[in-house]
Amino acid sequence: MSFFSYIKYSMKTNQILAMNSLTVQIHEDKYAVSAEAAKITQNYLTEILHKRNEVTILLATGDSQIKFLEILTNIKEIDWSRINFLHLDEYLDIDKKHPASFRTYLHEKVEKHIKAKSFQYLFGDSLEPLQECNRYSKLLKKRQIDICFLGIGANGHLAFNEPQIENFNDFDLVKIVELNIKTRSSQVYQKHFESIDKVPKYALTVTIPMILSAKKILCLALGENKAKIVKVMLRENISSKCPSSFLREHPNAVLLLDKYSASLL
Template sequence: MAIGVAEIVHKYLTNLLQTQAEVAILLATGNSQIQFLDALIALGGIDWLRVTLFHLDEYLGIKADHQASFRRYLRERVEIKVLPRHFHYLEGDCLEPIKECDRYSKLLQAQPIDLCCLGIGENGHLAFNDPAVADFQDTSGVKLVKLDLDNRQQQVNTGQFPNLEAVPQYAFTVTIPTICAAKKIICLAPDQRKAKIVKETLQGNITTNCPASILRLQPQATLFLDINSAHLL
């Protein structure tokens, strides 16, 4: 699945760079993205000096070199390998979080997002838009949210933190409307632990109780599953 998605994204980006001077990409993190990012970079042939990168979320109060930091994840897995024109990071350890939301929102608004890469959380979240804080009509580009228990437990389950107490309670997240404004959305949701939420995303009501369900209203969005995450469909 990861290789197939990488080939689709690679073709999209190379075609786009033939018709416009620059491209902007909004990247996700997490286990669902690792093989995809590796495969995309390995294909080569993309002029990364014409690409500006953003990311979807970051924990509040976490340093850039923390093992669970999304900045570290993307710096090590993407930035140092491709050397893009710019990589704009959410500064999780900033001193003024509300100002950081405003700063990053303005960066995202300054240019159209050509591609947004996503995963789906076990509670249906997109980025850190958990059911309790997701807003399909959000007027903010980036906001500070409290993470729900299911989300924090997922971070433990995937090995990012040793226990629940170690997981930060708050995080920055790009909002749902900002995600949906991307010209193309690629969502990867592999693994059997995603099967229940995939079924709800595709067959349940379109509601913030399952934030990922909003993707069904986005004609530019494609959801990729493997046999394990699709087995309840």
């Protein structure tokens, strides 16, 4: 099925809900979700680029983004030369050539397929990680984030902002966090690492306040393994127990689900 037929398909089958300020779309499968997310992004970028010379995107990684980024980077009508890219997180002390590095992921799935205005990476292998947090914070301060792409962790985290320990009034824009065992185990389950002892214990992440400062947010959650946390995110109280629940307070955020991740709603 082509990209354009998938757009038609998703538009026919989706359901649209509202949870607080959050718009929730439910589609048939990951392909329909990805096509719709690409369509929304293309329309939004086109609208902004009619008004301004450039746009800034904050990128996510993870399995939920793969098909979406593939479709998006193949849309020739988008003027990528006017778009700046940053990304959300990176493991601490991981080499950029490591297959699980998010820099590798984004280079392979985004950067090498387009000619962007700029592409700024978060360096997890910096010898001075606190200075790296400061450097990246300054980059973020220089730009208004026009659109942020997100996935949802199995424990409800956004980027690497873990449940309960996250300070949702954080003054930091980027910080070092300790990853909990559920997050690290999921990386082994998804075959990004051979064993739990190979998964880094710490990461650098853009914080929740910085994420929520984006003018628009698109969050994708796919598959049956995300059904429980999606239910918690949407049905329980907004709290640090589920960081993704804070998306319900954003004035221009869309959560895109397939029928599997939405199965418990």
